[in-house]
Amino acid sequence: MSTSTASFDTLDDLDPGQRVLVRLDLNSPIEDGEPQDNRRFERHAETVRELAEAGHRVVLLAHQGRPGRDDFVSLAGHADILAAHLDREVAFVEDTYGERAVDAIEALEAEEVLLLENTRMCEDELPEEAPEAKAETEFVRALAPHFDAYVNDAYSAAHRSHASLVGFPLVLPAYAGRVMETEYEANTAIASKEFDGRVTMVVGGTKATDVIDVMDNLGDAVDNFLLGGIAGELFLRADGRPLGFDLDPEQDLYDSQWEANHDLVEGMLTERRDQITLATDLAYDDDGERAEVDVADIDEKDVSYLDVGTRTAEAYADVVRDSEAVFVKGALGVFEEEAFSVGTVTVLEAIAETDCFSVVGGGDTSRAIGMYGLNEADFDHVSIAGGAYIRALTGQPLAGVEALKRS
Ligand SMILES: Nc1ncnc2c1ncn2[C@@H]1O[C@H](COP(=O)(O)OP(=O)(O)OP(=O)(O)O)[C@@H](O)[C@H]1O
Numbered sequence: 001m002s003t004s005t006a007s008f009d010t011l012d013d014l015d016p017g018q019r020v021l022v023r024l025d026l027n028s029p030i031e032d033g034e035p036q037d038n039r040r041f042e043r044h045a046e047t048v049r050e051l052a053e054a055g056h057r058v059v060l061l062a063h064q065g066r067p068g069r070d071d072f073v074s075l076a077g078h079a080d081i082l083a084a085h086l087d088r089e090v091a092f093v094e095d096t097y098g099e100r101a102v103d104a105i106e107a108l109e110a111e112e113v114l115l116l117e118n119t120r121m122c123e124d125e126l127p128e129e130a131p132e133a134k135a136e137t138e139f140v141r142a143l144a145p146h147f148d149a150y151v152n153d154a155y156s157a158a159h160r161s162h163a164s165l166v167g168f169p170l171v172l173p174a175y176a177g178r179v180m181e182t183e184y185e186a187n188t189a190i191a192s193k194e195f196d197g198r199v200t201m202v203v204g205g206t207k208a209t210d211v212i213d214v215m216d217n218l219g220d221a222v223d224n225f226l227l228g229g230i231a232g233e234l235f236l237r238a239d240g241r242p243l244g245f246d247l248d249p250e251q252d253l254y255d256s257q258w259e260a261n262h263d264l265v266e267g268m269l270t271e272r273r274d275q276i277t278l279a280t281d282l283a284y285d286d287d288g289e290r291a292e293v294d295v296a297d298i299d300e301k302d303v304s305y306l307d308v309g310t311r312t313a314e315a316y317a318d319v320v321r322d323s324e325a326v327f328v329k330g331a332l333g334v335f336e337e338e339a340f341s342v343g344t345v346t347v348l349e350a351i352a353e354t355d356c357f358s359v360v361g362g363g364d365t366s367r368a369i370g371m372y373g374l375n376e377a378d379f380d381h382v383s384i385a386g387g388a389y390i391r392a393l394t395g396q397p398l399a400g401v402e403a404l405k406r407s
């Protein structure tokens with residue numbers, strides 16, 4: 001056992017020259033069908049390089065997007081980005097555990113790296129089930145005999161009880177990769193911190209279901225929730241504003257999350273109204289130009305709002321300047337387009353200038369720091385994990401970490 005406080009084995013405990021199956025989290029923003037480089041590649045490359053240089057045959061598993069969404073694509077492009085970070089070849093096979101995957105695995109030489117296809121293209125990967133059930137899946141049973149060890153480096157996906165995360169540690173000796181180790185230690189330490197002054201959480205992004213659940217659990221630890229993104233719109237709708245779309249709830253990011261969360265959101269608005277700050281203006285695309293509208297003046301549905309308004313951004317920045325600790329999960333707008341980066345960048349700049357304890361998390365959100373010339377050193381912790389980091393703040397165990405501890 002290593003000296004890690006986490007009580008799981010790490011790469012320091014792994015003998016060299018083995019056949020190693022490694023779970024990374026390369027889930028990335030997709031533009032025009034192609035993955036965009038982000039700090040997940042840079043961070044995971046360190047683990048992969050260390051394993052290759054130790055003479056292992058390194059086979060990588062990762063997921064991309066969710067079935068049915070535009071970001072659900074092959075990992076072929078991810079192999080190229082990872083190869084550029086590693087400065088070594090990363091082979092790719094369009095198969096995860098079938099014959100082609102197994103042939104490619106068996107042909108691998110020491111120090112070579114192979115990426116398998118998107119795990120979520122296998123039926124066995126999703127849905128969430130207990131580790132014992134996942135260990136019994138064909139996916140795990142077919143791949144495991146070709147390996148001596150399993151390494152989980154995907155802290156940022158460890159809140160999901162999926163086959164590639166919780167199944168393998170039950171059937172192979174399992175180790176934490178370097179990203180898993182450092183993210184686990186940093187986020188666990190943050191969870192036990194105590195603050196005397198105002199604690200603020202900036203909540204945005206697209207994964208409203210994840211953040212609303214966590215907001216409910218963190219309600220006693222956080223003084224102010226500043227809302228934006230899809231979560232913010234759901235709260236505005238619960239507050240009586242005519243937001244949303246009359247689309248098929250199964251297909252739409254917004255309406256399906258409204259269906260799943262409106263009771264919880266309405267309950268939180270009733271019970272915790274003083275802690276929740278909602279946007280007073282929103283921005284939208286008006287023939288290619290940013291336009292803003294007061295929330296009080298919104299009178300029709302079916303408009304996509306892509307950022308909080310300028311007045312809201314300034315008001316949120318004022319709250320940040322008066323905070324002792326600020327946690328960010330999810331962007332306040334579609335910051336990838338400069339016109340809709342106002343909310344996210346105004347708030348990040350305020351955090352960077354304020355003498356507060358700060359954490360920015362999320363695979364997409366952390367990308368805004370580099371894109372807009374902010375200095376990572378002005379934040380206490382920039383995590384490549386989003387959902388996992390805020391879950392860790394609540395003290396709830398992460399399925400992928402627990403599975404490693406049991407190994
Ligand atoms: N109003 C909005 N409409 C559509 N997309 C939005 C809106 N506001 C923010 N976003 C998008 O949210 C994304 C970031 O949030 P997301 O929920 O994906 O998670 P994250 O913080 O990166 O964490 P994780 O690692 O859990 O994915 C950005 O890419 C941004 O474009």
Ligand SMILES: O=C(O)[C@H](O)COP(=O)(O)O
Pocket residue numbers: 025027065066156157160207363385386387388
């Ligand atoms: O990007 C993330 O937060 C992780 O890769 C998990 O992705 P998921 O929210 O689609 O499970």
